[in-house]
Structure formats: C-alpha cells, structure tokens
Amino acid sequence: MSGKRSPGDVARRRDSRDKRTRVLAVVQDLLARGKPVSFASVAKAAGVSNWLVYAEGVREHIEGARARQAAQPPQSGTGRPVGMASLRTDLEMARHEIASLRQERDTLKDLVRRNLGQQLDQVGTGELVARVNELTGQLNELKAEKDLWMREKNDLQEKLAEAVEDLAGARISLRQMVRAASTGSGTTL
The missing domain is CATH 1.10.10 (Arc Repressor Mutant, subunit A)
Structure with a gap:
C-alpha cells in the first residue's frame, strides 16, 4: 500500500x-x-x-x-451515599404502601362487584317479573282452553255413547227384521 x-x-x-x-x-x-x-x-x-x-x-x-x-x-438526591438504614426504611415504607394499596384495591373490587350485582338484580328483577306475569297469563289461557276442550270431549263422549246405543238398538231391530223376513212371519213393507 x-x-x-x-x-x-x-x-x-x-x-x-x-x-x-x-x-x-x-x-x-x-x-x-x-x-x-x-x-x-x-x-x-x-x-x-x-x-x-x-x-x-x-x-x-x-x-x-x-x-x-x-x-x-x-446516591441520594444530594449526591451523598445512601446508608443501609435509609434503604431499609424506604423498603419498609414501600411495603406498607403496597399493603395499603392492595387493601384499597380489594375494597374497591368488592364495592364494584356489589354494585354490579345490585344493577343486575334491578335489571333482572323487572324483566323477570314481567316474564313471570306473561307466563302466568299464558298458563291461565291454556287452562281455560283445556277446560273448554275437556267439556267438548265429555259432550262428544256422551254423544258417542248415545250413538253406540242407537246403533246397537238399530242392529237388534235389523236382526229381528231379517229373522222375521227369513221365516216369513213378518209383514212386507
């Protein structure tokens, strides 16, 4: 180079x-x-x-x-070395502050939880009462409808029983007429 x-x-x-x-x-x-x-x-x-x-x-x-x-x-804020006693004091104060903050946090969490529960209860209660009333009304309507159908069923069963009796009587009459016609003792129509 x-x-x-x-x-x-x-x-x-x-x-x-x-x-x-x-x-x-x-x-x-x-x-x-x-x-x-x-x-x-x-x-x-x-x-x-x-x-x-x-x-x-x-x-x-x-x-x-x-x-x-x-x-x-x-170093401290003044530029002098910080002593062990001072560091221990700071550490102890920090621990107390942390414990206090944790307790405050837990208290606030509990308070928020209770308030939310109350709000949910209030919102839920009104809606639940309305729903229960609606379902009770539907139940009453269905009971009335059921009673109507039961009466109608009973009426139809009675009519069926009468019709069965009429049919049995008609069969008996028809048999008698058939026997009479087959023996020749009956009258002609």
Missing part, C-alpha cells in the same frame, strides 16, 4: 476521531453527573451510531464506566 493519503481518507479519519472524542466526553459527563451509562444513552447523547459505541476502543470505555457505576453505592 502506498504512503499517500487522499483528502477523503484524512477527512474520514478526522471525523472518526472527533466522534470517538465526543463519545468519551459524553461517558465522562454522565459519570460526573451520576447519570446511568448505557450504550444507547451514550450513542444518543454523542449523536453517533450505535455501531460506533460498540466498536473496539470505545466499547471498553463504556463498559468500564458501567462497572464503576455498579460498584458505587446508591
């Missing part, structure tokens, strides 16, 4: 060096302000591509900054 560099190569190298310098400055700034260092936040703050922050020579600086942050104790 020749030792000559084109103006484009020089510009690209300068641009790359400037971007890397910006990335390292952003990492130092985030560390100084106590802000979390991540590859995405560094790339965004420096105005560079995600590829560059993972490139060799840059990645190591970001990983080192993340390791330093992980090793430091949590």
